[in-house]
Amino acid sequence: MRLYLEHIAANATVYRQVLQSNRSSIVAAALRERIEELITSGLDASTALDEDDLPRDVLAAALSGMTIGIITAWLRRDPLPDAAVAARWLWRSLTRPAAPQT
Numbered sequence: 001m002r003l004y005l006e007h008i009a010a011n012a013t014v015y016r017q018v019l020q021s022n023r024s025s026i027v028a029a030a031l032r033e034r035i036e037e038l039i040t041s042g043l044d045a046s047t048a049l050d051e052d053d054l055p056r057d058v059l060a061a062a063l064s065g066m067t068i069g070i071i072t073a074w075l076r077r078d079p080l081p082d083a084a085v086a087a088r089w090l091w092r093s094l095t096r097p098a099a100p101q102t
Helices: 002-010 012-019 022-045 056-076 083-095
Strands: none
Touching: 002 012, 002 022, 002 056, 002 083, 012 022, 012 056, 022 056, 056 083
């Protein structure tokens, strides 16, 4: 995912337009699908998921939505933090969800 975030950072102007414009829904949907594929691939490699509790496709859809949200918030920052920072935010939100800072 970090390599993908580096790609997004290198093309931040385009991704900002895609994620912050209602006119780019087709591209945003393609981005969400790509991120969902990356997440599904990671879930497929995991043995820790109990599909009786939460099906893989449902979890992948939920995590891709969260990922898009974090990427969008990251891209709003000026100056844009390094992709490693966004990767840490993603990892932290997956492993240690916490209340937002005030």
